[in-house]
Amino acid sequence: MSDPHDEFKGKNVLIERKKSKDPSEITSKYSMSIETYKDILGECRRKLFEVRSRRARPHLDDKVIVSWNGLAISSFSRASKILLGEVEGTKFYFPVVGTEPKEYMQIAEKAALFIKKELHNAETQRLNHSFRNSPSKAPGFLDDYAFLISGLLDLYEFGGGINWLQWAIELQGTQDALFLDGDGGGYFNNTCRWIFQFFSV
Template sequence: KRPRPHLDDKVIVSWNGLAISAFARASQILKSEPTGTRFCFPITGCNPEEYLGVAEKAARFIKEKLYDSSSNRLNHSYRNGPAKAPGFLDDYAFLINGLLDLYEYGGKIEWLMWAAHLQVIQDELFLDKQGGGYFNTPGEDPSVLLRVKEDYDGAEPSGNSVAAINLIRLSSIFDAAKSDGYKCNVEHLLAVFQTRLRELGIALPLMCCAADMLSVPSRKQVVLVGNKESTEFRDMVAAAFSTYDPNRTVIQIDPRNTEEMGFWESNNAIIAQMARSSPPEKPAVAHVCQDFKCSPPVTSADALRVLLNKTVAAATSSAAA
């Protein structure tokens, strides 16, 4: 009799980072599906907002079980406890990507704060400060004789491709002091792989996307200010994601939250000023900006949709020209 095969039930940080991103995005994107559509995963007929809970549960598990706050290091995997293997580039890059989506689509500042912190650790462990780009492994293990830089997006994207997109996204959130550093690192990263991209771009489709994102003169920021628990604010969030725009960053801030205000005061005073100047009687106000040069604010989801459709159409016309 054939023995029952073993079950591979370990938890891997990088794979969970991909799942966190997918669930966070689905929590908003599926809201635009026709009424009555059945969402069959993870629960048949569930509300798309429940997907956000799945993403947050996975992120919290990693933070509690696979992240050592004393050393600021990730472990690679978990099964009956964290494995001894340290996190690789994919673990950091994929998790940062998931946390950025968890913040943009869910709005909790703790995930953005952790993503930014992990980016600092990733740079310390994997960044080739002389040559540019990221090594797959940290340089702390003397038994690793050769450190390589992955240059293929297969069933899983390469760590460098995801890292490039993370850096571009972070650069559109933080002030110039940090933004310039992120842009410098991604420019050096793309320079490392420029021959590969030019001669065989099909091998790195996600990195091609990163190069395209970097070529956009200025990314769009949609800054939503107000009471995150209000129906009006939630409608604004849904409106912000009602159109596809890979060059859009959604920033959510509640001016009553002292932790959020403190974070933005330290990392982007323009956003903090938007929050302070927002009319307190309005439960939700939206600003659509290019490099934080903003159009007049709108106070309804419908008005935000109209404004976003105009900016997408303008960008498309400009690209065609």
């Protein structure tokens, strides 16, 4: 385990070693039932979350950035299926509204719907970069399009509707139109291509 700041030196660290998804090896070793094992593990996770919640929190930055939300959409979409592979009956204690993996897909879709409603222009198919109280005037950058498209593809792949795939395809067309370097290959990070031309040698 990595401990670069020596925070855990001389302390016990909770760890669950999982060689397989079958807990019978652990339960037989300690002569306990699987139900008892699940209860103990769930209680440990709850206590760990409570301790983490008491840590000093950083200053709140509550703006919504499209690229970051694209990454979150991917994470929640994937988690909605991956965590279902845990042992049946596992108790989850995570810092989100709703603690069951099946609800993570709803969280991913909620984030995608917010971006589509508040930060996407249906007429131009363009994105705004961020939102805080209202949409920013800054247009979306390449990473906003790229990460949102990736998130929408995960949303579709892991159980969302085909509408997310359709929107991803539309955004890909906009991304290509705005940022694709047809001559040199690759993509520009923003639409101000004259900057690159001015400094090129």
